[in-house]
Amino acid sequence: MTEATARPAAKLPVQALPWLPRPAGKMRDGIAALPADPLEALGALRALAQAGWDEAELRLLGRKIRNIVKSAPPSLTADARKQGFVPVHLLILSASTANHLADSLIGTAIRFGFLLQLTIAEYEEPEPWLARHRDELTNNPPDFVLIASDNRMLRLAASLGDEEAAVRTVDAALAQVMRIAEVAVAATGKPVILQTLAGDPDASQINMDLGLAGSPRHLASEFNRRLASQARQAGHLLLDIDSIAASVGQGAWSAGRYWYAAKYPFAVAMAPLYADHVMRIIAAQMGRSRRVLVLDLDNTLWGGIVGDDGIEGLALGTGSPLGESYSALQRMALAYKERGILLCVSSKNDEAIALDAFRNHPEMILKEDDIVAFRVNWDDKAANIKAIAAMIDLGLESFVFLDDNPAERKRVRDALPAVAVPELPDDASEWIPVFQAAGYFEQTGFSREDRQRAGMYKANARRAAQLERIGNHDDYLRSLDMTLAIAPFDQPGRKRIAQLISKSNQFNLTTRRYSEAEVATLQANPDAVTVQARLADMFGDNGMISAVICLKHGKRWEVDTWIMSCRVLGRRVEEAILQHLVQQARAAGAGELVGRYIPTARNGLVKDHFEKLGFARLGAEPNGETVWRLDVGQYSDKELPMKIEATAPAGSASAA
Amino acid sequence: MDGASGNTQASILDRLQEIFRAELDDDDLVIGMDTRQADLKAWDSLAHIRLVSGVESEFDFQFNLSEIEQISSVRQFVDAIREHLQ
Numbered sequence: 001m002t003e004a005t006a007r008p009a010a011k012l013p014v015q016a017l018p019w020l021p022r023p024a025g026k027m028r029d030g031i032a033a034l035p036a037d038p039l040e041a042l043g044a045l046r047a048l049a050q051a052g053w054d055e056a057e058l059r060l061l062g063r064k065i066r067n068i069v070k071s072a073p074p075s076l077t078a079d080a081r082k083q084g085f086v087p088v089h090l091l092i093l094s095a096s097t098a099n100h101l102a103d104s105l106i107g108t109a110i111r112f113g114f115l116l117q118l119t120i121a122e123y124e125e126p127e128p129w130l131a132r133h134r135d136e137l138t139n140n141p142p143d144f145v146l147i148a149s150d151n152r153m154l155r156l157a158a159s160l161g162d163e164e165a166a167v168r169t170v171d172a173a174l175a176q177v178m179r180i181a182e183v184a185v186a187a188t189g190k191p192v193i194l195q196t197l198a199g200d201p202d203a204s205q206i207n208m209d210l211g212l213a214g215s216p217r218h219l220a221s222e223f224n225r226r227l228a229s230q231a232r233q234a235g236h237l238l239l240d241i242d243s244i245a246a247s248v249g250q251g252a253w254s255a256g257r258y259w260y261a262a263k264y265p266f267a268v269a270m271a272p273l274y275a276d277h278v279m280r281i282i283a284a285q286m287g288r289s290r291r292v293l294v295l296d297l298d299n300t301l302w303g304g305i306v307g308d309d310g311i312e313g314l315a316l317g318t319g320s321p322l323g324e325s326y327s328a329l330q331r332m333a334l335a336y337k338e339r340g341i342l343l344c345v346s347s348k349n350d351e352a353i354a355l356d357a358f359r360n361h362p363e364m365i366l367k368e369d370d371i372v373a374f375r376v377n378w379d380d381k382a383a384n385i386k387a388i389a390a391m392i393d394l395g396l397e398s399f400v401f402l403d404d405n406p407a408e409r410k411r412v413r414d415a416l417p418a419v420a421v422p423e424l425p426d427d428a429s430e431w432i433p434v435f436q437a438a439g440y441f442e443q444t445g446f447s448r449e450d451r452q453r454a455g456m457y458k459a460n461a462r463r464a465a466q467l468e469r470i471g472n473h474d475d476y477l478r479s480l481d482m483t484l485a486i487a488p489f490d491q492p493g494r495k496r497i498a499q500l501i502s503k504s505n506q507f508n509l510t511t512r513r514y515s516e517a518e519v520a521t522l523q524a525n526p527d528a529v530t531v532q533a534r535l536a537d538m539f540g541d542n543g544m545i546s547a548v549i550c551l552k553h554g555k556r557w558e559v560d561t562w563i564m565s566c567r568v569l570g571r572r573v574e575e576a577i578l579q580h581l582v583q584q585a586r587a588a589g590a591g592e593l594v595g596r597y598i599p600t601a602r603n604g605l606v607k608d609h610f611e612k613l614g615f616a617r618l619g620a621e622p623n624g625e626t627v628w629r630l631d632v633g634q635y636s637d638k639e640l641p642m643k644i645e646a647t648a649p650a651g652s653a654s655a656a
Numbered sequence: 657m658d659g660a661s662g663n664t665q666a667s668i669l670d671r672l673q674e675i676f677r678a679e680l681d682d683d684d685l686v687i688g689m690d691t692r693q694a695d696l697k698a699w700d701s702l703a704h705i706r707l708v709s710g711v712e713s714e715f716d717f718q719f720n721l722s723e724i725e726q727i728s729s730v731r732q733f734v735d736a737i738r739e740h741l742q
Contacts, residue, residue: 056713257721262705
């Protein structure tokens, strides 16, 4: 309960990142107290970075990281990787000034666990810069390219009322951006981030302009709408500056004096918010956005304490303003479920009473069936969240915990630093915009699997019940009536394949990331053997759950990538896929399969993958990599507890 | 802001020193009232804007565009800051 006597804190603007805890003290004192060891210092800076620092303080943090990395031995990056830091190299192409953003970006990146390396091309048209640096980009490609186009670079202008001229103007600007993106993809093969245009407070603010062809507002809105749809079609990522600027107000976003003085693209104070959005997109593309929302019950999902007030006494639904605000929060949670976010409950309550509210309160928008896991008891919430993570088999870094009680929030934050715990305004009716602004569930693509994810986890719970009933694992697997559909990469599967490749961290042997464009290239490459697999059973369709890429080197096939969704662990899918690979290798006259395990902080699960499949170890490399070999001639086919439907690769029939 | 004691030339210079070290990326830099832009290689036109924004954020006011253009010494910074804080 929040105390009635507490004076509500002043409302924080979005650029202050109000969902983060407020900083304690000054950054320079935090920096002065850092340990001397560079790796320990980075860990301490990561902890410091969890607060909502303003631009000047954030820049000090970023600068300190930059200096530590610069003066540390080259082994620092590898050591940092073992501590869970992920090096990310970002190329920024800007026709305005961008270097002043570097330290804010680096300081924000470490909050996401990234050690950010930046290459910045500023104050120059991106195309000639890309042409000059093409070889360098091909040899040492960045992980992401951000095309930071803005109003000044694109200079949209057309005569008022001329529809055709307006279309031509927007066409030309779009063509320019898409051409830069294409060149960047051709040079680097990496994902490209495109920006929408911020609403311009310098443009005429006449109400009719949105519908008047050729007016600044009309041109910018047409450009943004078409850029978003072309980006989605071409597989580029979108940074929606227009929406970010609107969230703080166009006037606050605009650089004003700083444009005239130094060609800054937006106001200095906005850098933390901008950097946060850039990192969200990068994190989402790398499979590091959040996937689970754990909700408290009393005074979080409804007003009041159900154990004291009873179901009838709760504030929920029409009839009271407070009740309506809790309904709105439940609707928000339900909307995230539709996007594939798993909803769970952790509450200090009597379980029977809490479930009774779910089942019998007429105004409950969330139903028992929408919740993947309940932990309702009197235990510590951090322990309950850990239990939920084990139950649904997702790491704590996938979790967001929403609770009205500042003390509970702090306890969970201290005990489980990997869990995101948003700070909330005192008044529950003001939570939603703060929670939404935090962008925990950033998504860079949307597939059928996303919409069905909650159902899949529910089906998994039913499978677990079946296993418990049958007892014997092999009998259980046979009882599931599984069908595994195996096919080479194809166009309809491409988005989901790219999603698996970019997001899987645990069952991922090499953690090599490929963009949608690279997946398309692999599909057409005659020296690549590609496999996508879908698994269905009596409880439902699991969707596409595995992707494998082998590269042919004569009679030796090397497993470049082997990824599987952890949802189907223990179902012998990997054995079925190996059998399929062996059959293909035999048909093509290949003699051996060579596999490689590259350890990361998150893929310990598959350390023994090749050994379990019968590969012999060839050797190990100093960084913990292991290499494995399977003689195709020695492999004997296994009887597997599933039906396998294999689609032959195109062209294999004529070759046979 | 606290009272007049927070706005003495010396106390402003102290805070300015920290801003100069951060924005010019030099932890050992020592500035005085007589330090001019021409004396510091790192104080180029882009660093100048970073100094301006660092001062604005530290002292919580806004320079106008002509001040941004005209300031070219520590003394001018201090004088402008005192004027804005009055």
